[in-house]
Amino acid sequence: MFTALLLLGSACTQAEIVILDSVYWNGNEYLLTSKGTVEELQEYAESLGGNLISINSQAENDFVYDTWGEGGTSDYAGYYNTITIGLTDVDEEGVFVWLSGDPFTFDGFAEGEPTDGSGNGEDYVTYILNNENEEKIGAWNDVNDTYSRGSIIEIGTMNDVPLPFMFTSILMVSFFKKRNIRQGVK
Numbered sequence: 001m002f003t004a005l006l007l008l009g010s011a012c013t014q015a016e017i018v019i020l021d022s023v024y025w026n027g028n029e030y031l032l033t034s035k036g037t038v039e040e041l042q043e044y045a046e047s048l049g050g051n052l053i054s055i056n057s058q059a060e061n062d063f064v065y066d067t068w069g070e071g072g073t074s075d076y077a078g079y080y081n082t083i084t085i086g087l088t089d090v091d092e093e094g095v096f097v098w099l100s101g102d103p104f105t106f107d108g109f110a111e112g113e114p115t116d117g118s119g120n121g122e123d124y125v126t127y128i129l130n131n132e133n134e135e136k137i138g139a140w141n142d143v144n145d146t147y148s149r150g151s152i153i154e155i156g157t158m159n160d161v162p163l164p165f166m167f168t169s170i171l172m173v174s175f176f177k178k179r180n181i182r183q184g185v186k
């Protein structure tokens with residue numbers, strides 16, 4: 001009886017996140033989830049070996065809308081108006097970082113955003129799938145973490161980082177490899 005009450009207690013305080021939908025795009029897996037706080041969603045994402053989605057390009061941003069926006073390809077198209085993505089400026093106001101550690105190379109904020117709630121503190125970011133103002137659809141908005149929201153989790157390492165960035169990384173890796181070979185370092 002006591003155990004049952006304890007279990008019930010923990011079930012009430014922590015939302016159980018479930019996967020609603022799974023889609024592959026550009027080598028990575030994307031999962032649409034039930035609602036939770038940012039902390040709950042990211043913890044769940046990490047337990048699956050992923051992170052809350054990091055949107056690294058216009059193409060990846062479009063993929064989200066084409067899949068889960070109104071009229072999208074998924075059975076869950078139009079299911080949510082907004083979903084949590086893995087971007088935050090909780091550590092330093094105005095400096096946005098991806099929870100995945102990806103470089104912040106693509107900025108998808110709606111016009112006039114981020115606002116930081118006019119100074120009241122908005123440190124997490126949602127993707128707008130549906131809005132009365134059509135210009136905001138497919139764009140991002142900084143929000144506080146008061147409400148539980150659905151999210152997209154991204155699993156995989158194909159980050160769709162812009163080519164010049166990728167090219168520089170490859171050049172640097174091969175430079176250091178060559179240097180190490182010359183110096184006899186393994």
Ligand SMILES: [Ca+2]
Nearest residue numbers: 054055056159
């Ligand atoms: Ca990504």
Ligand SMILES: [Ca+2]
Nearest residue numbers: 089116122123
């Ligand atoms: Ca902020």
Ligand SMILES: [Ca+2]
Nearest residue numbers: 115116141142
């Ligand atoms: Ca805002």
